[in-house]
Amino acid sequence: MTTYYSEYSKAYVSVDCIIFGFDEGHLRVLIGKRQMDPGRGEWSLYGGFVGPNESVDEAANRTLQELTGIRHLYMRQVGAFGSVDRDPGERVISIAYYALINVNDYDDELRKKHGVEWVNITQLPPMYSDHREMIRQARRIMREKIKTEPISFRLLPELFTLTQLQRLYEAVNGEQVDKRNFRKRIKEMEFIEKTELIDKSGSKRGAYLYHFNRSAYNEDPNFKL
């Protein structure tokens, strides 16, 4: 191999995943106690190293699949974190990614096997290295994104009630919204389709179930919330 840059130094490059889920009205992230040195036992994001024959995006995808069993989760880069001593052992530069998952799609046995837990975003413990900052930034980026792109549906079941959708927005934005105004805006988006099905798990009366029609969205991608 030709060595062009031999005078420069190399670093380990890793990916860290901020996996968001929505359950029981709360936005949650998947974190676990670190099982390797350095930092063993501290709360940490799930991550992995970038291999020599995969792109950084591929490494993130692989890591997400390893953890969740799901092949192509929705995933976007948050950014690179590169303090000199962010890893106490070696020079490691990490690229953070956030991902969205419908918690029902996630096999709970697999979750336990990897020793990770769903933790409420408002109740995060102290965390390893800069992982808390990664989560903070991921949340900020996701909050902006969810206003203009229909990514909320990736956090919900295929069929969902309008109250669930509203609770999700409230959890992401950290503030409540008016029910009538919210529903008015939803009605204007024709790709959020009402079904004839009723969900009775949330109330005695029952609520209509809706679903997101992606191909209708692609034809008229006007999403604003």
Added chain:
Amino acid sequence: MTTYYSEYSKAYVSVDCIIFGFDEGHLRVLIGKRQMDPGRGEWSLYGGFVGPNESVDEAANRTLQELTGIRHLYMRQVGAFGSVDRDPGERVISIAYYALINVNDYDDELRKKHGVEWVNITQLPPMYSDHREMIRQARRIMREKIKTEPISFRLLPELFTLTQLQRLYEAVNGEQVDKRNFRKRIKEMEFIEKTELIDKSGSKRGAYLYHFNRSAYNEDPNFKL
């Protein structure tokens, strides 16, 4: 040194700088013909490698200072670019940063010494590796940012006319805006202060010069454009 991750592979990590300037009504970026192998002679962003004892942000700052002579330019991360073969020679993962500079502050001799040129953002040549994509993303991020944060003033001289400011917005957003509506919005922002000075370089009649009062902004940071 303890080696925790010896089973994993390392990569070179570099920074690439998308330096925006505004001149004669056009948004420009600073690019040059690459002076090293591989890719010698291709149009390229200015970049550098991340050293073992500096953070990635510090490397970007150092690189920007090397090129412009200015110590702490406004600079924000665009993201990590990590395709396996983005560099034809070795595995190099690059973190892109955009920076804003007032072109008058940039010593033209220093510019020539580094062999870089101001190129209109709408007339970019084909570029080395993924540099064009880096510019595209930097521009998108900057365009969003400039709507809600007073970063435009970093591209303008200390004193500027409202027409200059308007032209800057138009160049960034790629579309024209109504003069009266634009000025109405500016008037509402008290931290954009009118001076008694007149600039006669742009018209016979002359136009009032304004300046951005940062401490007034900090007291009432309401910026919307």
Added chain:
DNA sequence: TCAAAAGTGTTAGATTTACACCCATGA
């Protein structure tokens, strides 16, 4: 029968957009 969540419209106020003419000056 009552508690709990679902569902539904209107209005005032704020914001946004469209639009056209006079002014000052140097060439």
Added chain:
DNA sequence: TCATGGGTGTAAATCTAACACTTTTGA
């Protein structure tokens, strides 16, 4: 004197935000 860019206000339309009561049903 005229071409050029500087400077100014109003009105219609749209969007946003505030607000309260009826329905259904299981316990």
